[in-house]
Amino acid sequence: MLNDTRLRWLILFVPVAVLGVFFWYGVADSLWKSFASPEIGLQNYAAFLQSPAEMAVLRRTFLVSIGVTAVCLAFGYPYAYLMTVTTARLRTLLMVVVLIPFWTSMMVRTYAWVALLQNNGPLDRVFKSLGIGGLALIGTPGAIMIGITQILMPFMIMSLYANMVRIDRRLLDAADSLGASPAVAFVKVFVPMTVPGVVAGCTLVFVLSLGFYLAPVLLGSPQHAMLSQLIVQQVSQLLDFGRAGAMAGVLLALALSVVALGAVLARPAIERGYGENT
Amino acid sequence: MHNPSQSGASLEISDLSKAYGSFKALDAVSLTARQGEFLSLLGPSGSGKTTTLNMIAGFTSPTSGEIRVDGREISTLPPYRRDIGIVFQHYALFPHLTAAQNIAFPLQRRGMPRRDVAVRVAEALEMVKLDGYGDRYPRQLSGGQQQRVAFARAVVFKPKLLLMDEPLGALDKKLREDLQGEIRRIHRSLGITFVFVTHDQEEALALSDRIAVFNHGRIEQIGTSRELYETPATEFVARFIGEANIFSGTLVRGDAGLALDTPVGLLPVETRLPAGRQASLVVRPERLEIGKAPHAGSDPHVPATVRDVVYLGSNRRIEIVFDDGRTGIIRGSGRGTDVGAGERIDIRWSIADGYVVPFSSSQTGDGHGS
Structure with a gap:
C-alpha cells in the first residue's frame, strides 16, 4: 500500500503535469519571448505602451469588460435573487433557462447574434419600423458587449446564486423584528451579505471578458478591435511573438490585479464567516 | 430606571x-x-x-x-x-x-x-x-x-x-x-x-x-x-413535567371510598371524578416509600421488583417494575432506599400524594422532555 502522502502527490501529479505542459509552459514561453524576442529587454512593452493606437485598444478592452461586468451584475443580481425566493418549480425553470445556452456552443451563439444584429437583420428592421434608422449594432463595441454578456451571464448568475442561497433567511426575519421594513432589511442586511458573491461573479466575468476573441472578431470590426484580436494579428500575420507576448503579459497583469482586488474585497466577508474561502 | x-x-x-x-x-x-x-x-x-x-x-x-x-x-x-x-x-x-x-x-x-x-x-x-x-x-x-x-x-x-x-x-x-x-x-x-x-x-x-x-x-x-x-390536568402533563408513576384503570366505589381498579390492584384514591370513569393515577417518585413487607394499613400500596438503583449523592433513583410489566421510578434517600436490583419490595404512598387525571388515549411518545 502506498502511504497517504505519496498517494496524494501521485494524484496531484497528473493534473499538475497536464497544466504544466499545456498551460504553464505556453504562458511562460509567451512571457519569456516578451522580454527576450528579438533581444533581451523591455522594448516590446515600451513599444506597446507608447503606441496610441494600441493603447486605445487596451482601453476599449478594459471598458468593454467593465461594461459587460456591469450589465451582467445589473441583470444577474435580480435574476439570482428571484431564484432564491421563488417556488422550487420556477427555480428549476429559471436554472434551465440559464444553463441551456450555457451548454450550447459559443460559436453557434455568437453567429446567432451576427444574424440578429446585422444590417437589415431582425433587430435593425424593428428599429427601422419604429422610425429609428441607422442603429445597426454590428461592428460596434455595443455588439461585442451584447455577445460577451450573453455568454458570461451564467457565470455571474451562478456565482450570485451560490452565495445568496446560503444566506440564512432568519437574518431577514431578525431585521424585520428589529424594525426594518423589507426594503431596508434588503439593503442593510441582504445586500452586504451578497458582497462575496458579487465580488466572485464580477471577478470571473471581468477576467473572462478581457480575453474574449470570438465575439469581437464576429460582432466587432477592425476599427473597434479588442486586445485579443491584436495579439492574434501579431502572432499570425506579423509573426512578432515578442510584441504579442508583451500584450498578453499586460492583459495577464490586468487580470491578476483584478483577481487580487477581488480577494481583498472578499476578505472581510471570509473573516466574518459569510464568504467562501477561495 | x-x-x-x-x-x-x-x-x-x-x-x-x-x-x-x-x-x-x-x-x-x-x-x-x-x-x-x-x-x-x-x-x-x-x-x-x-x-x-x-x-x-x-x-x-x-x-x-x-x-x-x-x-x-x-x-x-x-x-x-x-x-x-x-x-x-x-x-x-x-x-x-x-x-x-x-x-x-x-x-x-x-x-x-x-x-x-x-x-x-x-x-x-x-x-x-x-x-x-x-x-x-x-x-x-x-x-x-x-x-x-x-x-x-x-x-x-x-x-x-x-x-x-x-x-x-x-x-x-x-x-x-x-x-x-x-x-x-x-x-x-x-x-x-x-x-x-x-x-x-x-x-x-x-x-x-x-x-x-x-x-x-x-x-x-x-x-x-x-x-x-x-396537580397536572392530564396524563401528558404529568409525564412531560418531571417524572411520574402512572397507574391507569377504572374508578370504582368500594367500602372505604373511591378506588382505582388497575392491573396491579385496587388503589384507594381521592378525586372529584365520578365512579365508573376511566382515569389515571399519578404519583411522583419522591412521594413513594419502600417497604420490605406488604403494607398492613389503609394507604395504597403495590408490590414491585427493583430493576436498577442509581446512586446520585443526595438521593437515589430506583427503577422498579410492577407486576403488570410497567415501569416506575422512586427517588429518595435514607435507609429505606437501601435496596438492590432484583429485590422484591412493596411501595406505598399517602392517599393525598396520589393525583387522579382523566384517562386520555392519545399520548405523545416523546414523553420526557429533556
Whole structure:
C-alpha cells in the first residue's frame, strides 16, 4: 500500500503535469519571448505602451469588460435573487433557462447574434419600423458587449446564486423584528451579505471578458478591435511573438490585479464567516 | 430606571389556529400573559409552541383567532411595526456587523440620534456583561457571548414584550444554567413581559412564572411550575413535567371510598371524578416509600421488583417494575432506599400524594422532555 502522502502527490501529479505542459509552459514561453524576442529587454512593452493606437485598444478592452461586468451584475443580481425566493418549480425553470445556452456552443451563439444584429437583420428592421434608422449594432463595441454578456451571464448568475442561497433567511426575519421594513432589511442586511458573491461573479466575468476573441472578431470590426484580436494579428500575420507576448503579459497583469482586488474585497466577508474561502 | 409594572405589555391570544391544508398546527389556542410575566410555552417538537411564537412575532399569519398586545389587535401588523423583541434560536446575529452595530441596528431603524445610540449600546453591552466586546464580529464571539448580544439587541429598543425561541438550546449545560440565572435577573430588572419557548421542562420550571404546556397543537394546561407538577390536568402533563408513576384503570366505589381498579390492584384514591370513569393515577417518585413487607394499613400500596438503583449523592433513583410489566421510578434517600436490583419490595404512598387525571388515549411518545 502506498502511504497517504505519496498517494496524494501521485494524484496531484497528473493534473499538475497536464497544466504544466499545456498551460504553464505556453504562458511562460509567451512571457519569456516578451522580454527576450528579438533581444533581451523591455522594448516590446515600451513599444506597446507608447503606441496610441494600441493603447486605445487596451482601453476599449478594459471598458468593454467593465461594461459587460456591469450589465451582467445589473441583470444577474435580480435574476439570482428571484431564484432564491421563488417556488422550487420556477427555480428549476429559471436554472434551465440559464444553463441551456450555457451548454450550447459559443460559436453557434455568437453567429446567432451576427444574424440578429446585422444590417437589415431582425433587430435593425424593428428599429427601422419604429422610425429609428441607422442603429445597426454590428461592428460596434455595443455588439461585442451584447455577445460577451450573453455568454458570461451564467457565470455571474451562478456565482450570485451560490452565495445568496446560503444566506440564512432568519437574518431577514431578525431585521424585520428589529424594525426594518423589507426594503431596508434588503439593503442593510441582504445586500452586504451578497458582497462575496458579487465580488466572485464580477471577478470571473471581468477576467473572462478581457480575453474574449470570438465575439469581437464576429460582432466587432477592425476599427473597434479588442486586445485579443491584436495579439492574434501579431502572432499570425506579423509573426512578432515578442510584441504579442508583451500584450498578453499586460492583459495577464490586468487580470491578476483584478483577481487580487477581488480577494481583498472578499476578505472581510471570509473573516466574518459569510464568504467562501477561495 | 423605570417602573417595572409599567414597562411590560399584556398578551392575550384567543382561539388562535393555524392550518396547513388539513393539518392543524395550532388548534384554537387561547392564553394570556400578564404585564411583566415570564410565560413559557413548553412542549415537544411539533406541538405548536413555535407556531404560536411565530404568529405573535408576525412571521406566520394565523388561519383564525386574535392576538392582542395591551388590548390592541396586532395580527394584521407587519413584524417591523409590532415593536416586539425576539431572541432567535440560533441568535440570527448579522455576521457583517460588529456586536455594537448589531445592537445599534434597532435603534438606528427608529431614527435615534447617533450619540444616543452609542449611549444605549454601551448600556446594553454592560447589561449583558460584554463591555469591551462591542468591536468584535459575531464570528469572533463564543456561543454564550453571541447569545448575550442577541439578547441585548432584542431588548435595547425597550420593547414591552420579548419572545425567545429556544434561546439556550445550542449551549452546553453549564453555560445554559448560568444564562438562565441571568435571564431571570434581567427579566426582573426590565420588568417586560417574556414569552419563552422551550422543549426543556427543567428550563421552563426554573425560569417561568407560569408555563403553558403544548401538545398536538393544543394547550394541555397553563399554570405555575408547582401546579403543573403537583396537580397536572392530564396524563401528558404529568409525564412531560418531571417524572411520574402512572397507574391507569377504572374508578370504582368500594367500602372505604373511591378506588382505582388497575392491573396491579385496587388503589384507594381521592378525586372529584365520578365512579365508573376511566382515569389515571399519578404519583411522583419522591412521594413513594419502600417497604420490605406488604403494607398492613389503609394507604395504597403495590408490590414491585427493583430493576436498577442509581446512586446520585443526595438521593437515589430506583427503577422498579410492577407486576403488570410497567415501569416506575422512586427517588429518595435514607435507609429505606437501601435496596438492590432484583429485590422484591412493596411501595406505598399517602392517599393525598396520589393525583387522579382523566384517562386520555392519545399520548405523545416523546414523553420526557429533556
